[in-house]
Amino acid sequence: MAGAHHGNAEHAKGRRPQPPWSPPEGTEPCRLRLYNSLTRAKEVFVPQCGKKVTWYCCGPTVYDASHMGHARSYISFDILRRVLRDYFGYDVLYCMNVTDVDDKIIKRARQNHLFEQYLGRRPQPRQLLDDVRAASEPFSAKLRATADPDRRQMMERMELAVTEAAEPLREALDRRFPDHVLDERAQVLLEAAKDLLSDWLDARLGSEVTDNSIFSQLPKFWEGEFHKDMDALNVLRPDVLTRVSEYVPEIVSFVQRIVDNGYGYESNGSVYFDTTKFDGSERHSYAKLVPEAVGDQKALQEGEGDLSVSAERLSEKRSPNDFALWKASKPGEPSWGCPWGKGRPGWHIECSAMAGTILGESMDIHGGGFDLRFPHHDNELAQSEAYFDNDCWVRYFLHAGHLTIAGCKMSKSLKNFVTIKDALKKHSARQLRLAFLMHSWKDTLDYSGNTMESAIQYEKFLNEFFLNVKAILRTPVDVTGEFEKWEEQEMELNRSFSARKAAVHAALCDNVDTRAVLEELRALVSHTNYYLAAKKADRAAPNRLLLRGVGVYITHMLKVFGAVEGEEVLGFPVAGSGPSLNLEATVMPYLQVLSDFREGVRRIAREQRVPEVLQLSDTLRDDVLPDLGVRLEDHEGLPTVVKLVDRVTLLREREEKKKAEEEKRRRKDEAARKKQEQEAAKLAKMKTPPNELFLAEGDKYSMFDENGFPTHDAEGKELSKGQAKKLRKQYELQEKLYKEYLQMVQNGGPV
Known part of the structure; x- marks a missing residue:
């Protein structure tokens, strides 16, 4: 009543009643869209349970060193995972498997074991030549039957290498060279013919390898190496890691339920998935990802594995498109007991059983390399939906693009690959990650000199910006000096800053377009550099808070992408001697004192005309401090700027500077020589x-x-x-x- 009376009183005084308050109209925020291989389109990302995201990623088959193809997938998914978690705020449960039971592993483990035994018998040079000749016969037959041009070329190179290594040993035997020469040439032949001999030994003796530990030692070693490589690349470890060898009981139960549901059948101790029956049911369809690949026998056979493709195995299937859920073990293969006899898991079933055990009947994201779409992921989908009796086992399928090397297809089987360890000898983990960030995660990436040079230059561009900002922020001011008035230059930079942040957000919403993000960050840095140059020309101090805000934002985005490690707030970290040491904060006060002292000495030396002291100051700047990772930048009329930079970078810069000076001197000498020749020619003509x-x-x-x-x-x-x-x-x-x-x-x- 009181309120109504008050309103009536206002009305009585002639005042109009106030309209009710309403919230302001704003822009609709961008929604994250991800390219979903299931629909072959960008779809709005909607997790099944609020902000919680369940994600399964196909991990490595651990039988050899990890290569840049692995890096392509795992760095790409690491970037996506970090963006979802650290930018969009999702609670991600990331599960990855390690395939430690597989045809490739079994064959490689047997071959390594048999080759080591062969070496232990210390074959004599003549016996080695005979064995290489025997091993070359089946290899040559396989070469003649190979139609794939890339594989044929690789095999021809191997055959030529063996021939070129065998001839010197044969010559040494014929001419009765000393034993040490025979041993040296025999070792060269053993290295060249290792693959041929291993295949030959496995064909003859592989079935006699019965110790199951032989099949576990190899994957255990290479899994350890894989994790070391991922740590070196700053790839986050999975929340859950599953190994096939540890999930055999769950795999057996998974297969049994598929059989019970009518989509699997036993044949000669193996169990196969019935693709015809599955595809014919009203609720299911086979090969959702790549339906056009159905019937591709080459792809299907590659999915079954080298040890599982034979006329006998093919005859066990009701349809050529059916695939193995469980394989009856042959002599020379590891085995586990099950209702169908001793056997081992098929390749595709392992992911379904492990992912289903951890993440349940439906996950938000499933990730893997582009080449896994068919048959691996299509078979995973089919058998999982047959097990759970649903049609939505995976909501979003994300596939990382291929990796090529200087434009050529990368393939471990073709021996055309670069290991991660070798790549890290040439470039840092940050440079590799920046190279990946400069390309779409779902498109083909070419690992080449040009690609890496672009990443190196981008890193250098950002690092110089960070160093300049840090140098400005280190200039001492009192607390009130932190808050300077904004003039038009600050207003303009801030407008650019806001626009760039909005563009970055839009790019991340658009299928996590990191390439566009890096270009927006480049534009922001360029604008800030222009602002700093203008302030310097006006001999005015830049606005510290605005400058710090730009630097911290760029650092934050790089940290989201995994390109900045540790707790650094501004710029790339400078390595210290321990994990708890902030090297920059520790040493910079001392370096600043040294710089100020040097500046005073240089001023006195100029006034007193003591060139030797000036030369010593230049030597300190150019030769001594770079070895310690310190760069001094002298600017006429301005204080010397101190920057803490990676030592390797500074030494490389010094070497490049020396080369540039030598080239300049060479060009000067050449010009003088030409001028002298011209004057001599002119004199001769005169x-x-x-x-x-x-x-x-x-x-x-x-x-x-x-x-x-x-x-x-x-x-x-x-x-x-x-x-x-x-x-x-x-x-x-x-x-x-x-x-x-x-x-x-x-x-x-x-x-």
């Missing part, structure tokens, strides 16, 4: 009397007048007026030069 100028050219002229001027050409034809006119100009010019020469001699010049 010495020639005009009446002798054309006499030496008897191949051009046959007759001359009394002054040595030509009148007829070499064929005796009288010169035309035009020809004579041109020659007269040359003659007159020579008269002038000769007079100058005579004057020079008269004045005591060169003779």
Whole structure:
């Protein structure tokens, strides 16, 4: 009543009633869209349970060193995972498997074991040659039957290498060379023929390898190496890691339920998935990801594995498109007991069983390399939906793009690959990550010199910006000096800052477009550099808070992408001697004192004209401090700027500077030499009397007048007026030069 009375009173006084408050109209925020291989389109990302995201990623098959193809997938997914977690705020449960039971592992483990046994028998050179010859016969037959041009080329290179290594040993035996020469040449042949001999030994003796530990040692070693490589690349470890060998009971139960649901059948101790029955059911369809690949027997056989493709195994299937859920183990293969007899898991079933056990009947994201779409992921989908009796086992399928090496297909089987360890010998983990960030995660990435040079230059561009900002922020001011008035230059930079942040957000919402993000960050840095240059020209101090805000934001975005490690707030970290040491904060006060002292000494040396002291100051700047990772930048009329930089970077800069100076000196010397030659040639020409100028050219002229001027050409034809006119100009010019020469001699010049 009181409120109503008050309103009536206002109305009585003639005041209009106030309209009810309403929230302001704003822009609709961007929604994250991800490219979903299931729909082959960018779809709005909607997790099944609020902000919680369940994610399964196909991990490595651990039988050899990890290569840049692995890096392509795992760095790409690491970036996506970090963006979802640290930028969009999702609670991500990331599960990854390690395949430690597989045809490739079994074959490689047997081959390594048999080859080591062979070496232990210390074959004599003659026996080695005989064995290599025997191993070459099946290899040559396989080579003749190989249609794939890339594989054929690789095999031809192997055959040539073996031939070239065998001939010197054969020659040494025939000519009775000393034992140490025979041993050296035998070792060269063993290295060249290792693959041939291993295949040959496995074909003959592989079935006799029965110790299961032989099949576990190899994957255990390479899994350890894989984790070391991922740590070196700053790839986050998974929240859950599953190994096939530890989930065999769950895999057996998974297969049994598929059989019970009517989508699997037993045949000669193996169990196969019935693709025809599954695809024919109303609720299911086979090969959702790549339906056009159904019937591709080459892809299907590669999915089954080298040890599982035979006429006998093919005859066990009801349809050529069916795939193994469980494989009856043959002699020379590891095995586990199950309702169908001793056997081992198929490749595809392991991911379904492990992911299903950890993440349940439906996950938000499933990730893997582009080449896994068919048959691996299509088979995973089919068997998982057959097990759970649903049609939505995976909501979003993300596939990382291929990696090529200098434009060529990368393949471990073709021996065309670069290991992660070798890549890290040439470039840092940050540089590799920046190279990946400069390309779309779902497109083909070419690992080449040009790609890496772009990443190196981008890193250098950002690092110089960070160093400049840090140097400005280190300038001491009192607390009130932190808050400077914003002029138009600050307003303009801030408008650019806001626009760039909005563009970055839009790019991340658009399928996590890191390439566009890096370009927006580049534009922001360029604008800030322009602002700093303008302030420097005006001899005005830049706004510290605004500058710090830009630097911290860029650092934060790089940290989101995993390109900045540790707790650094501004810029790339400078390594210390321990994990708890902030090197920059610790040493910079001392370096600043040293810089101030040097600046005072240089000022006195200039005033007192002591060049030796100035030279010592330059040596400190150019030679001593770079070895310690310190860069001093002298600016005329301004204080020296101190920057803490990676030592390797500074030494490389110093080497490049020396090379540039040497090149400049070489060009200067070359120019001086040319100038000297030109002056010598000019002097030689000046010495020639005009009446002798054309006499030496008897191949051009046959007759001359009394002054040595030509009148007829070499064929005796009288010169035309035009020809004579041109020659007269040359003659007159020579008269002038000769007079100058005579004057020079008269004045005591060169003779």
